Amino acid sequence: MLTETRSQAIIESYVRGILEEIGENPNREGLLDTPKRVSKMYKEVFSGVGIDPRTALTTTFEGEQYDGMIVVKDIDYYTFCEHHLIPFFGKVHIGYMPSERIIGLSKFARLVELTAQRPQVQERMTQQISNAIFDVLNPKGVIVSVEGQHLCMCARGVKKPGSSTVTTVKQGVFKENDSLIREFERSLESGRR
Structure with a gap:
């Protein structure tokens, strides 16, 4: 399993690559922190992966x-x-x-x-x-x-x-x-x- 820091860096790298592939400049001001924000969002919205739903009850x-x-x-x-x-x-x-x-x-x-x-x-x-x-x-x-x-x-x-x-x-x-x-x-x- 990847460390949290390593996992975040990998996601950020992929997001930068996606931005480049759709013709955007990931270094422009509005997108500069987007890879970091997307990585943080993924950690939050996918935090239930691997957790048995019954544990909520x-x-x-x-x-x-x-x-x-x-x-x-x-x-x-x-x-x-x-x-x-x-x-x-x-x-x-x-x-x-x-x-x-x-x-x-x-x-x-x-x-x-x-x-x-x-x-x-x-x-x-x-x-x-x-x-x-x-x-x-x-x-x-x-x-x-x-x-x-x-x-x-x-x-x-x-x-x-x-x-x-x-x-x-x-x-x-x-x-x-x-x-x-x-x-x-x-x-x-x-x-x-």
């Missing part, structure tokens, strides 16, 4: 005999498409039916953040979030819906700004219980009118 509690659905919605995320290394972003909505354990609600935001801190595709991100919750809490069921706007589709290629993608993963009781799915969908609509 610490500190579970007894479920207090809670028998309803728990929904945490509108969790913002920002990540990078692994195909073009440009951003996609949106909101994550999580619903689960606890079995014996519940978890601090802020842990869901941390889970979303951790899965977003790596080159990503929306489908995998949705599955990783769902699997982590299902594996750690062993709930009766979990449903995760992710909305995303992909700059690789909006700003380049087909250039369709305003388009969005929705991915959904259902596990446990959500796989076959349409009334639970409708309840989850209604909870997403509440407060949006």
Whole structure:
């Protein structure tokens, strides 16, 4: 494994090379510190690489005999498409039916953040979030819906700004219980009118 300083120097060198290859002058005033800034940004936005998403779900509690659905919605995320290394972003909505354990609600935001801190595709991100919750809490069921706007589709290629993608993963009781799915969908609509 490379040292942090060596890794930063390599990334800076590549960024300088990219700037040169697109016809820019990496020594002009506005670009002089760009390789350093990009290297620092990559360290931050890809800090989840190699970290198991389940590690975000610490500190579970007894479920207090809670028998309803728990929904945490509108969790913002920002990540990078692994195909073009440009951003996609949106909101994550999580619903689960606890079995014996519940978890601090802020842990869901941390889970979303951790899965977003790596080159990503929306489908995998949705599955990783769902699997982590299902594996750690062993709930009766979990449903995760992710909305995303992909700059690789909006700003380049087909250039369709305003388009969005929705991915959904259902596990446990959500796989076959349409009334639970409708309840989850209604909870997403509440407060949006």
